[in-house]
Amino acid sequence: MKNYKLPFRSTVLALFSLLLFSSCKNASEEISEEKETGKMEYPAEWMYNQRAYPNNYINKQAYKEAVLQSKQILANRSPEQAGEWTFVGPLNTGGRVTDVAISPDNDDHLYVATATGGIFRSYDAGANWTPIFDEEARLSIGDIAIAPSNAQIIYAGTGEANGSATDGAYFGDGIYRSEDAGDTWANIGLPESNHIGRIVVDPTNPDRVFAAATGQLYGKNDERGIYRTTNGGGSWEQVLFVTDSTAAIDVAMNVANTNIIYAAMWERTRKPWERDYGGVTSAIHRSLDGGNTWTELGAANGLPAPNAQTGRIGIAVSESDPSTVYARFTTNEITNVFNGLYKSTDNGDNWTLVTPPNVLSNIDANFGWYFGNVRVNPSNSAEVYIVGFDIAKSTNNGASWQILPGMHVDHHALDFSRTNSNFMLSGNDGGAYISNNSGSSWTKFLNLPITQFYNIEVDNTQPERLYGGTQDNNTIRTITGGASDWNAIWGGDGFHVNVDPVDNNYIYVESQYGNLGRSTNGGATFSNATNGISGSDRNNWNTPVIISPFNHEILYYGTNRLYTSNKAANWSVISPDLTDGLHPSGSLAFGTLTAIASSYNNLDVIYTGSDDGNVNVTFDGGTTWMDVSAGLPDQYITSIAMVPSDDMIAYVTVSGFKYLDYTPRVFKTTDGGQNWTDISSNLPNIPVNDIIVYPAENILFVATDLNVWYSKDDGGSWTILGNNLPMTVVMDLKFHEPTKTLFAGTFGRAMHSYDVSDILEIGENELASNSIKIYPNPATSEFTISQNLSSNGTVQLYDISGKRIKELFKGNFSANKNITVKTDGLAAGIYLVKVNNGKQSVTKKLIIKK
CATH class of the missing domain: 2.130.10.10 (YVTN repeat-like/Quinoprotein amine dehydrogenase)
Incomplete structure (x- = not known):
């Protein structure tokens, strides 16, 4: 973590804004830092800068129009037109509470505002x-x-x-x-x-x-x-x-x-x-x-x-x-x-x-x-x-004081019962708490879904293991997939989390300004992993870090320059400054990289995006770079995605609200950035924070400040994904390919998941167009595969790694419209059910609980 000196006056334009960009940490961290450096840090400007750059302007009318557009889409479609999002947690972590209230006539009636x-x-x-x-x-x-x-x-x-x-x-x-x-x-x-x-x-x-x-x-x-x-x-x-x-x-x-x-x-x-x-x-x-x-x-x-x-x-x-x-x-x-x-x-x-x-x-x-x-x-x-x-x-009019124990720091709210002077309700950056003894001890509510995620991750080999970087609540994870057993594994505000998709003993976590940690034992312990990163570089509040999809041992890390390493052991710089340079204010938190995407086919092709609207690409592993920003708006680059089949095809998303009558949000290139096409179509004119590409079907998913949207025609048109995701800010998306599950990290309503297999199968083949359902799902003692096929075929069961477990059915589908399977001998977990019909097949996710 970087620390910066306080400026001597705040009205000077060169007020170095790292004053402004930092964490609300736990008390011991704050005290320790002050003793060691004599400097303090503060909550960050990052979210505002994303949405207001470059004109220091947020269009409130654009957000209002986006709300109306979203409500119309949800109201005008029947419930069966879309599936349901599933809340996956956490409940036990909490998030920032801004006010609380106890009903004046009933202490059981409580209100928490966030x-x-x-x-x-x-x-x-x-x-x-x-x-x-x-x-x-x-x-x-x-x-x-x-x-x-x-x-x-x-x-x-x-x-x-x-x-x-x-x-x-x-x-x-x-x-x-x-x-x-x-x-x-x-x-x-x-x-x-x-x-x-x-x-x-x-x-x-x-x-x-x-x-x-x-x-x-x-x-x-x-x-x-x-x-x-x-x-x-x-x-x-x-x-x-x-x-x-x-x-x-x-x-x-x-x-x-x-x-x-x-x-x-x-x-x-x-x-x-x-x-x-x-x-x-x-x-x-x-x-x-x-x-x-x-x-x-x-x-x-x-x-x-x-x-x-x-x-x-x-x-x-x-x-x-x-x-x-x-x-x-x-x-x-x-x-x-x-x-x-x-x-x-x-x-x-x-x-x-x-x-x-x-x-x-x-x-x-x-x-x-x-x-x-x-x-x-x-x-x-x-x-x-x-x-x-x-x-x-x-208790004596301010003559002497005691610090109340047992709560997260950063307090914003406190209310009292009007019938019981010992009963209190409190709210802070860690959630809501009650006390029945005038504050001598406190009990945290472990059932509020209000965590603010910056970034999320799903373990490829064990998808029940979910991770996320949170506002003021550390980097957290669950290893069971449960909603109430998330634990902190890295301190500070949490940001990017990367789990090695092949060897999940290697986990890379990050707190503010690129404070990177590495675990080689599955998260049991972590050590600092910034060796080789220059302390004079500029780091974004949410410094981008990715694992190469081509080689899982190679990582990329962005300051104002791009670094690479093998398993984060030692970093080497592979680019010049890829931004517009030092901000006129002198701030070391502007002019930074914000997005990285690398090839699925080699280590040569890498795209980067910055907070000052730059997109650069290298086709030789960083030896030479080209600025390919022409044709893109001068706005904060939030995400870049490449398609596995073609290094020349990439997608870029930008933040910011509508500034002109129409402001595009999502762009595509098919020639390595030489030309960009606006594919925003009917997306609302509000920030887009992330993009996931499913190239085989031209299907795109984007996280916005108002829900998750998707397109089945490569951006020709967009609609809202699912029916019950809270209408709040979605910061990050992760896609688990084997289970066809999309995860969404929201900034204020925790993490949710969505089974997108039906969407991905649209138009794939005749089999996929038939209705194939598995119920109950999750299953306990048995489940039923309901289908509407007329030919011969098989149904096979695989574990999450793709290993075949057993054959569930072989024969004529028309005579067996409902195939019931006992779960005897199957352990609790996530499975894949593959329905085969000649050369065609479709795979569904099955969860078994015991």
Whole structure:
């Protein structure tokens, strides 16, 4: 991992953005790194840069149109027109939770809102969860609020507001309201709010609501500020606006006098290479007349005076003693480090510093803009919580503190029962947790499918072994194919995972900026595998690494140059700089390779793609390179795929949203990149993140920011694959050829699989056009092969490696329409059932469970 010095000021264009590109790691890793280097790192800009390069622009209307297009396709086809996606896990890993809520009248009714996975509800204290926001296709949530006087009324603010790069990539479209506890939702306005920091509902009137809108993360807009509705969202009024660069990040209400409202305003601007998260307009404002007029509270009240370094502020009002108010401040326009906790006992007229900065100096781990919350136990005004990298608890008004144990770091949410002062619900980058003893111990929910995958992998020889690199939850795997037994095998944020397709003792894993590890014993242990990689090269946040499909012992690794090695033992550079060079900002995380594809037939032909729109190819193993970007848009290259039969045929996908009226996403070359053809056809004008090619049938699969799409005619037309994949971001695809199974890694809803054998067999032969079904599948004691053939033939069973196990049937198919087979003597696992009809055959996957 690379570490970089902090710049001396954030407003200089040459703010080296490796400040901005790094992990949220576990506490021990953060502390260890700081001691060793004196430097810290931060969550990355990578997702935003993918989607906004080169114009620093994301077209929200394009996403809206894509949602409508997708919903129309799904609504207009009958269910039998497509199969079902299967959830494969993990459930026990978790992912980023942005807000949580406990129903005010029933502690068994819990709500969990996520950064990119929507909202989940439980009616049985978390034993079971149901996604309740999927139909809205706006799965980035900033805040949820239940009306205290009517638990059936819930407000959801879309667009995470924590200042991370994911926020800018996955914006919201306003506030939604449900009147049936989340069963159905209606958008009630503020479509240009982009990100919602907090919602507060009047405890006596569920239609009177205040919302803190942050506005665009990467840009300025006048829609920032505090909004008020008095008719349940029928209309909204912007009651507090400071500047077009000042976000409203928090809002709180005095429950005894609901005309007293507090707002935390936060001056922040950001570009992929520049962050300024502080300013003189960062301050607390108070209204005494229900939001009609506001007064800024400052030095005269005992709070910090306006300062260019003031960053994110959090506020909380005690419910048991509403005249008691807490406010936490940060300082430093880049890092927003903790700058003290203040308390008022007279509705904000006067404030006292109750916790100096040095007492909780590490509570935000040098990126306080990612946290910023403070909470008060509703039954005890002296019990206050600082929600940050850790959660700190005080039972004496902030005089002393303890760090709450037993949870993942990076906390964003905390709620309390209104009937049991010991019961709490928390949310962080590792998922959701409950405590029944005021935070002394915590239990994680191991049944939430909210993992954010960057990349995934399936073991070719043992396909039940699934792998993935995740946001803030390491590189993980299951060796059983189960949904609840995934374990971490490599730390940090996880990215590319490669398992040797022939010898799965060799596993290559990666964390941010190309921190590569290698295992030679099937994942039992790992060692560093970057020997030979120059420390002066530029590395992408998600550095591309692949195994050659021609020689499984050869790997390729991309910085701004391309490297190759034998089993990652020692790397050798085989290219010049294949990008446009160092970014004008000086950032070492731009101008990097992002995609690599190599030949199935030799070690000579390799294609590379970069984050600045370059595609290069070599036909002599790297001795000479050609820039073949002409004919491609100047956009972020996300994926390159070659076909096994012809090195001159390749496919390229790009990220970014529609900039012009029509912006192509997928390209094909048949002449080694000399010419490119747009094959995007009717694909939505949204980012395409990966492509899988099945060349024998001209069938293509692409992962997009909105579902998986496929084409049966080489890009002539596209449609959505399957019926029940959540409408969320799909980052990566992997195809397991023997079982004809496609795996999709989503960024927020974990991993799913799809049996594509029916699609691949379309048009293959007469046999494939007949309906051949295996049921039940998975099978236990027996299974039935149902077919509609009229000739003689055989049915044979193979194991996953292709070894023939036994013959299941031989004879006349017409007399045996349903062939029933006992599973006696067959071990649990994945098998292949091959139906032969003369020279034609079709293979189906069978799963046997014991």
